Amino acid sequence: MNSDGPKSGKKRREIRAKLVKKLTSDEDGSGKLVKDNNKSLKRGREGKSDVDEPLIKKPASTTPLVTQIAKTSDSYLSKTRFDQFPLSPLTLKGIEDAGFKTMTVVQEATLPLILQGKDILAKAKTGTGKTVAFLLPSIEAVIKAPPASRDNRHPPIIVLVVCPTRELACQAAAEANILLKYHPSIGVQVVIGGTKLPTEQRRLQKSPCQILVATPGRLKDHIDNTSGFATRLMGVKVLVLDEADHLLDMGFRREIERIIAAVPKQRQTFLFSATVSDEVRQICHVALKRDHEFVNCVQEGAGETHQKVSQMYMIASLDRHFSLLYGLLKKHITDNVGYKVIIFCTTAMVTRLVADLLGKLSLNVREIHSRKPQSYRTRVSDEFRKSKSIILVTSDVSARGVDYPDVSLVVQMGLPSDREQYIHRLGRTGRKGKEGEGVLLLAPWEEYFLSSVKDLPITKSSLPPIDHEAVKKVQKGLIQVEMTNKEAAYQAWLGYYKSQKKIARDTTRLVELANEFSRSMGLSIPPAIPVNILGKMGLKNVPGIRVAPGFDKKPAKRNYRSR
Numbered sequence: 001m002n003s004d005g006p007k008s009g010k011k012r013r014e015i016r017a018k019l020v021k022k023l024t025s026d027e028d029g030s031g032k033l034v035k036d037n038n039k040s041l042k043r044g045r046e047g048k049s050d051v052d053e054p055l056i057k058k059p060a061s062t063t064p065l066v067t068q069i070a071k072t073s074d075s076y077l078s079k080t081r082f083d084q085f086p087l088s089p090l091t092l093k094g095i096e097d098a099g100f101k102t103m104t105v106v107q108e109a110t111l112p113l114i115l116q117g118k119d120i121l122a123k124a125k126t127g128t129g130k131t132v133a134f135l136l137p138s139i140e141a142v143i144k145a146p147p148a149s150r151d152n153r154h155p156p157i158i159v160l161v162v163c164p165t166r167e168l169a170c171q172a173a174a175e176a177n178i179l180l181k182y183h184p185s186i187g188v189q190v191v192i193g194g195t196k197l198p199t200e201q202r203r204l205q206k207s208p209c210q211i212l213v214a215t216p217g218r219l220k221d222h223i224d225n226t227s228g229f230a231t232r233l234m235g236v237k238v239l240v241l242d243e244a245d246h247l248l249d250m251g252f253r254r255e256i257e258r259i260i261a262a263v264p265k266q267r268q269t270f271l272f273s274a275t276v277s278d279e280v281r282q283i284c285h286v287a288l289k290r291d292h293e294f295v296n297c298v299q300e301g302a303g304e305t306h307q308k309v310s311q312m313y314m315i316a317s318l319d320r321h322f323s324l325l326y327g328l329l330k331k332h333i334t335d336n337v338g339y340k341v342i343i344f345c346t347t348a349m350v351t352r353l354v355a356d357l358l359g360k361l362s363l364n365v366r367e368i369h370s371r372k373p374q375s376y377r378t379r380v381s382d383e384f385r386k387s388k389s390i391i392l393v394t395s396d397v398s399a400r401g402v403d404y405p406d407v408s409l410v411v412q413m414g415l416p417s418d419r420e421q422y423i424h425r426l427g428r429t430g431r432k433g434k435e436g437e438g439v440l441l442l443a444p445w446e447e448y449f450l451s452s453v454k455d456l457p458i459t460k461s462s463l464p465p466i467d468h469e470a471v472k473k474v475q476k477g478l479i480q481v482e483m484t485n486k487e488a489a490y491q492a493w494l495g496y497y498k499s500q501k502k503i504a505r506d507t508t509r510l511v512e513l514a515n516e517f518s519r520s521m522g523l524s525i526p527p528a529i530p531v532n533i534l535g536k537m538g539l540k541n542v543p544g545i546r547v548a549p550g551f552d553k554k555p556a557k558r559n560y561r562s563r
């Protein structure tokens with residue numbers, strides 16, 4: 001066992017990055033990370049599931065929801081030490097090695113309640129240590145669970161953590177492995193899809209684990225198709241729904257219902273989120289005990305974002321967006337030696353276009369979106385985490401939970417899907433009490449979005465005078481961008497804004513705006529769109545649209561709204 005003393009934040013991040021990489025890149029995902037627990041496994045108790053209960057109920061007005069407002073100082077760290085709580089000495093050793101000195105505010109607020117056996121709904125700002133907050137008591141629950149016998153064919157899973165994305169699941173599992181450094185008999189595994197189901201099934205069989213971190217879709221697949229898996233879930237004592245609101249707005253409600261039905265009623269449940277929507281409150285009524293506590297570490301309004309992150313918005317016609325972005329980046333790079341920028345775009349294909357353009361402008365740029373294979377996403381994510389002087393162009397797959405240190409600027413191009421998404425994207429900077437900057441770049445007809453964030457400290461920035469040199473460079477760069485990227489971006493752009501009710505109401509206007517976007521890419525004649533896609537979008541015969549005849553098969557692969 002290695003005991004090389006307390007780790008610096010950098011060292012810890014490096015270890016975690018390695019673990020994340022390993023968790024996603026291993027063919028069978030097992031590697032050496034998943035500890036072989038066969039020696040200490042025993043049959044879990046057969047709990048009763050709440051399968052026959054109606055799962056989603058309207059919030060019952062009689063159900064108490066105890067609200068606890070935790071300290072809301074701007075510092076994310078509290079003065080409380082971990083050893084002030086009854087945590088096992090080996091866990092405390094792991095925490096020390098991880099380099100954590102005092103608890104974060106959300107950890108301090110939730111741990112005592114969880115150790116008392118309470119269910120909790122916790123709301124805390126982005127980047128304030130929610131993962132450790134639910135992992136620590138989860139580890140303690142495993143330690144307290146009776147050891148499983150060696151000959152148990154279906155060793156129980158004690159802790160089930162559900163995360164909305166593969167990246168977050170791997171990140172949580174990697175963080176768990178850091179905290180488990182001195183608990184060699186406790187195993188962690190991830191089931192996240194991206195690999196074939198049988199590969200994961202073999203891994204689950206070969207290296208049993210007490211802590212399972214999963215994305216909802218793949219977890220449901222295992223419940224339905226993996227022999228003995230449902231029995232193993234009957235051992236669950238702790239269920240964690242991480243980024244609960246995102247789980248729901250990604251459309252995982254049915255999967256969540258199924259998961260809740262598959263674990264015993266007698267359990268502790270934690271819901272963690274940076275934002276708490278009405279839907280989350282509804283899930284609380286199903287997932288949490290009636291006497292659960294709501295731990296709110298966030299003041300409404302301005303308190304939802306970090307004071308140290310300056311927020312600005314710019315309103316400019318679409319034809320100026322690319323050159324404004326370029327100017328913004330050039331200035332930021334000059335002013336910040338070790339700059340690290342994230343640019344959020346509306347869809348995967350617009351992301352690819354912007355990344356392509358910035359590459360042509362000789363900026364050090366990487367891209368992440370749903371159209372890239374998982375192994376590529378993991379590699380780029382790892383590189384961005386470790387690097388300085390780098391720009392990541394991404395879709396919303398990187399909006400939530402992903403922990404990149406030292407991001408100096410977040411740019412959001414075009415309409416964020418809603419207020420919550422704006423807050424989560426902005427939350428990629430200003431993590432762990434650091435400073436940061438956020439810029440939202442909108443067209444005049446997108447200005448209505450600002451009413452949903454008017455309580456946040458976001459101020460209008462005047463537009464810089466037109467930099468003709470920059471404009472010329474951008475135009476040249478756009479000429480070099482591949483035509484297929486422009487075509488796909490145009491189609492994706494239309495798909496995205498078609499889903500925005502306010503804009504899509506008038507389809508003729510929508511197409512006019514799309515054609516404006518086309519011109520901003522240097523295409524005076526907009527790309528033609530396959531007739532079947534137009535049919536799906538409800539845009540057939542809209543003036544201004546160009547139809548690609550006899551193109552029915554090929555574009556079926558193109559999901560015009562994918563992130």
Ligand SMILES: Nc1ncnc2c1ncn2[C@@H]1O[C@H](COP(=O)(O)OP(=O)(O)OP(=O)(O)O)[C@@H](O)[C@H]1O
Pocket residue numbers: 099100101102103104107124125126127128129130131132273274400401402403427431432
């Ligand atoms: N007590 C602590 N002291 C110092 N650093 C900590 C502590 N607890 C967690 N961290 C570190 O803080 C960083 C942010 O934590 P984490 O990613 O869990 O934030 P989060 O609140 O889940 O953010 P998001 O809402 O964006 O998902 C991580 O690098 C984590 O290792």
